[in-house]
Amino acid sequence: MRQGARKGARTPSPRLTPLGFRHVPELPEVDRAAALLRAAAVDRTIREARALHPAIARRLDAGARRSLAGARIVAVERRGKHQLLRLADGRTLHVHFRMAGDWRVAAAAAPPPRHARLLLDLDDGRRVALVDPRALSTVDLRAPGAPPPRLGPEATDPSLDGAALRVALRGRRGPIKPVLLDQRVVAGLGNIYAAEALWHARIDPRTAAASLGRVRLDRLMVGIRHALAAGVQRDTRYSDGGTRLAVYGREGEACTRCDGTIRRIVQAGRSTCFCPRCQRR
DNA sequence: CGTATCCTGACC
């Protein structure tokens, strides 16, 4: 699938974030988005729900959208990268941004923002819009008592240490990087922060997950927190002027820690950037 | 584990 890679081997870093300045919503971004939604929508009643894209209309059919009118939002919870809008009637609107979703809040009378896929008009005259240029976000209405998404411990859980991570990794085969992307292992890490966390922990992404001992797993947990905390600080959505990521998107550049050359490989179909010099197997 | 699918904008 990557034939033509041989010849013209100039090395401008591949555009890993096709949306330019916008990064994929991972835990810090979803956390911010959920906070924005919480401030705007909790204790508000939905007046009308409208789907502006067939992919959303498919998942949230006309009946479901109609049934949202009159529903009051009592809480907005985040679990991993999932957002759970708790409704007063016990139902849950389950939202996942996937690659490119975000919330935008504005007056209901204003024209919908570009790439708006779902509109929730509220009883205070405002409107929450799910914007998503890729239109891959998912929205599902769940009945009262429906099981929560199957997720591992929160990446930000303070009680998650090397020992707990070892438990979460139990029985997992294969290299650590793809394993970290499995939300049932740890909830909240995506491609960007998984790579960042491994760089911080100085662990080669190709290392077999099962071969990692307590010491390195402790380091990995520190790395995960470090990466996520940096994400919270950086506000990666609009990061152009801000701190750059340590390895992600830096293929061909010098490692800021050891001056090695950052490499990019593909694991489980996802690109992984790492420093082959200071990240060890 | 890998590959295909969904979807669209940005870059070639």
Add this chain to the structure above:
DNA sequence: GGTCAGGATACG
């Protein structure tokens, strides 16, 4: 006008 990225899921 083709390629590709990305998260989650389904399937081989």
